[in-house]
Amino acid sequence: MARKFIIANWKMNGTHATALAFARDFTVTNKKVRAVVAAPYTMLAALSVADREFELAAQNVSEYEDGAYTGEISATMLKDVGVRYGIVGHSERRAYFDETDKRVHDKIVRLQAKKITPVVCVGETADQRRKGETNRVLTSQVQAALRGITRPVIIAYEPVWAISTFQKGKQPQAAQPADIARAHAHIKRVAGTVLGVAATRVPVLYGGSVTPDNADLILNLDDVDGALVGGASLKASSLMQIIHKVY
Numbered sequence: 001m002a003r004k005f006i007i008a009n010w011k012m013n014g015t016h017a018t019a020l021a022f023a024r025d026f027t028v029t030n031k032k033v034r035a036v037v038a039a040p041y042t043m044l045a046a047l048s049v050a051d052r053e054f055e056l057a058a059q060n061v062s063e064y065e066d067g068a069y070t071g072e073i074s075a076t077m078l079k080d081v082g083v084r085y086g087i088v089g090h091s092e093r094r095a096y097f098d099e100t101d102k103r104v105h106d107k108i109v110r111l112q113a114k115k116i117t118p119v120v121c122v123g124e125t126a127d128q129r130r131k132g133e134t135n136r137v138l139t140s141q142v143q144a145a146l147r148g149i150t151r152p153v154i155i156a157y158e159p160v161w162a163i164s165t166f167q168k169g170k171q172p173q174a175a176q177p178a179d180i181a182r183a184h185a186h187i188k189r190v191a192g193t194v195l196g197v198a199a200t201r202v203p204v205l206y207g208g209s210v211t212p213d214n215a216d217l218i219l220n221l222d223d224v225d226g227a228l229v230g231g232a233s234l235k236a237s238s239l240m241q242i243i244h245k246v247y
């Protein structure tokens with residue numbers, strides 16, 4: 001069986017010093033897991049030369065190749081500091097930074113041109129879920145992102161309502177295993193058709209309030225190929241506990 005991906009998404013947290021301390025403290029003893037850290041841009045270069053037991057991801061990438069785009073970071077620059085994976089279409093970026101389906105698609109193309117594997121986030125909002133539109137939204141996001149794409153991608157199912165960011169003031173709640181299993185099967189089917197591969201060949205990770213307490217129930221589901229972990233990934237000890245829950 002393929003190893004499960006555990007991808008830490010640090011979001012806009014930490015400093016150079018906390019990133020290096022994490023690299024020092026974090027070890028992976030579970031051979032069934034590939035550990036990846038999506039660190040803020042400013043920490044990637046230092047982490048690339050640090051001793052570490054995880055691969056590097058970026059949290060974003062420019063949709064443009066290079067040139068006069070002040071403030072942007074290109075796929076070439078990410079490749080240059082050893083980045084292997086790139087998150088695109090995260091719901092915070094879709095909600096706060098106008099990351100449209102078209103931008104998500106263009107970013108996938110940029111990453112793949114540099115042999116960086118895109119981690120494409122999709123997920124329905126609470127409102128869409130209430131209206132019974134989950135499958136329709138997932139289908140449309142997956143198709144828009146992947147149309148014309150032929151190289152491998154990783155997809156992250158992140159129901160917006162289950163991400164800790166969007167549950168302010170409440171104890172964060174992950175989606176239920178049955179909902180996760182259903183959505184993952186759907187995403188695999190749709191993505192497999194667009195990419196022209198078997199549904200089982202499309203890795204789909206779950207993201208949204210994964211913690212050491214619920215990791216066991218979520219990560220050992222058949223169609224769950226790993227997790228994208230936000231809040232619970234900031235401490236090395238907490239991410240290591242999650243990794244130990246993969247059997």
Ligand code: PGA
Nearest residue numbers: 163164208209229230231
């Ligand atoms: P969370 O974030 O684990 O804090 O809910 C997950 C994500 O946004 O990728």
